[in-house]
Amino acid sequence: MQARPAVIVLAAGAGARFDGAGGHKLAQELLDASVLGTTLRHAVASHLPVVVVTTPALADLACRHVASRDVVVLPAVDSGSAEPVGMGYSIAAGVAARAHAGGWLILPGDMPLVQPSTLIKVAAALVDHPVAHAQHRGRRGHPVGFAAELYSELVVLSGDDGARRLLSRYPVAQVEVDDPGVLLDVDTEADLERLRAVAAEGQQDPEATLSPRN
Template identity: 45%
Template structure:
């Protein structure tokens, strides 16, 4: 898929991460280390490896304010990239999402207005939206995400449910326990690579 025809990945990095703090986290969850790198850095590296355009939504004026709900973040990201071919909405707390999964969702948007990735029946991210959803996405606000848009397309049978073999699309880091689980999954994923590199 040529880059100019590709949807933009909107990485949501403006949330407060309150559940992570309540679970005992001393840093913001996107700054928490996983495999020696911050959670958000893993996400950004996956996006970079996919080759898709990217826009990161960070807190307004560098502060976590009451206007930084998911809906506000999505609306800001879409408004900032209004001429994009479409959008992949990716929360910044999914450090294990694979570049191939991003590309699969992007490819699904060629024929479908909305693409929802699934792992073992569980809905994950990124959710893909075509240009047709631009106005609806820009109208979002508060903590309400794009669920209503997805629901409308599901009812209209214009949604693609894309089954992917990638636990990373559904492995978010909301608590310290989530971080520990992601760390274990990351270690298991990288162990075979380390073993191969260690051979002569």
């Protein structure tokens, strides 16, 4: 049986644009969990393997939702460590931690409205395509998926560009989903307040709530 793709939840960024009080944006309350906790709940509900790439400050929060063996802890961005940092390095660390997966879905931890069904659909697209991403009403969003054949390129990523160069080098399957959450992230306190309102009402309207992720 072919191995299933793994969901790599990226939660190692500094969240520097967040201007709210009370710590990191991923630790902010969202209904009965946190921003990161809600993202992880949806990822786990997809029944795909999940690995979280995070920092010491958020490791305990991640471990409330996934097993400690599924948490990869990197040095904090501002820790002064000589270790490489950036989105690319986070992706590489997550891929290396699940080297035998049937592919990898990259999901930012600040996108808590992405639904389990969306993760499943993007994972399914990797059977026939080297790269796939979710989109809503023709607008590209997350997660972005990479097939197992790209392991050697993913595991050496570094810097802040993530895997963008791979998107330009390989054919990309655009997976249309009825899930506005694929466009929505939390960068500022205003984003968070709007997100709380949307979550409380059980509605998702990208035009009226959060600014879509570029």
